[in-house]
Amino acid sequence: METMTMNGQQIELNEEGYMKNPAQWSKEWAHQIAGEYEITLTDKHFEVLNWLREKQAEGVALNIRKVGKSGIVDIKQFYALFPGGPLKVSSRIAGIPKPVSCV
Amino acid sequence: MTETLNKEPVTSKATVPANKKEDTVKKVVIICSKGTLEDVYAALIMANGALADGRDAKLFFTFFGLDAITKSKADHLHTATVGNPAFMPAMPTMIGGLPGFEKFASYMMKKQMDKLDIPNVTEFIEMIDAGGGEIYACKLAADMFKLEEKDFLPEVKGIITVGDMYALADGEGSHFIFI
Numbered sequence A: 001m002e003t004m005t006m007n008g009q010q011i012e013l014n015e016e017g018y019m020k021n022p023a024q025w026s027k028e029w030a031h032q033i034a035g036e037y038e039i040t041l042t043d044k045h046f047e048v049l050n051w052l053r054e055k056q057a058e059g060v061a062l063n064i065r066k067v068g069k070s071g072i073v074d075i076k077q078f079y080a081l082f083p084g085g086p087l088k089v090s091s092r093i094a095g096i097p098k099p100v101s102c103v
Numbered sequence B: 001m002t003e004t005l006n007k008e009p010v011t012s013k014a015t016v017p018a019n020k021k022e023d024t025v026k027k028v029v030i031i032c033s034k035g036t037l038e039d040v041y042a043a044l045i046m047a048n049g050a051l052a053d054g055r056d057a058k059l060f061f062t063f064f065g066l067d068a069i070t071k072s073k074a075d076h077l078h079t080a081t082v083g084n085p086a087f088m089p090a091m092p093t094m095i096g097g098l099p100g101f102e103k104f105a106s107y108m109m110k111k112q113m114d115k116l117d118i119p120n121v122t123e124f125i126e127m128i129d130a131g132g133g134e135i136y137a138c139k140l141a142a143d144m145f146k147l148e149e150k151d152f153l154p155e156v157k158g159i160i161t162v163g164d165m166y167a168l169a170d171g172e173g174s175h176f177i178f179i
Helices: A027-036 A043-057 A064-068 A075-081 A086-094 B037-052 B063-069 B101-115 B121-130 B139-144 B162-168
Strands: A002-006 A009-013 B027-032 B056-061 B134-138 B156-160 B174-178
Touching: A002 A027, A027 A043, A027 A086, A043 A064, A043 A075, A043 A086, A064 A075, A064 A086, A064 B121, A075 A086, A075 B121, A086 B037, B027 B037, B027 B063, B027 B162, B037 B056, B037 B063, B037 B101, B037 B121, B056 B063, B056 B162, B063 B121, B063 B134, B063 B139, B121 B134, B134 B139, B134 B162, B139 B156, B156 B162
Parallel strands: B027 B056, B027 B174, B056 B134, B134 B156
Antiparallel strands: A002 A009
């Protein structure tokens, strides 16, 4: 199993670097992973990340369209906040599983 | 709000950032020449999927594919119930030809897609545009069907020639998909 240590805590990851247990998420994780994508997180980013974490916890199958209807960002803003595949990237930063949707 | 972080305590064993991996498919140019529901959706899903995955996507609609970007037709595409052996194979072809049957079958198909959270054609095109994808119409086909810019959805960036279409694929890691 792949793991990384952050502040003394062992974090379990899948082979693509997604967090296995969303409960281990922290703002530090978010900043660190965002840094890998050269993203500097703002309040707006965190609003999206929190929304994603909430919906994921509720068992919602997430896709870009739903984020666009979240009332936080539209699709264009979502792409601008998380360049390089918005839901893929934001899910990793949000500590939730990689999205499986084709839309 | 940007907290500065001490990156020292992190010992990363396995994090290859998804965006740093060598990716050879950088761009897809999708040519859609068909106007049937399933063919148009295949084009839209592949284009949108490329963008969602961090790749570039261009769409070029030609011949009957122009229906997908024509204002009056985009949200009224049908699936063929005649001449389509994969559609309800146990059903006699003649039934598929009954008046209204194709409309009904298309309605059922759209209902099923709605359940899967698949948007209708115009919304899908808006999504692709919002994601940075580019949509074009074929000049020759537009001339043939007597269609002008005003007939097309606002997301259509232009009516272009074959040469212009090839130019869309400029650059390394570019691929064509023909439907």
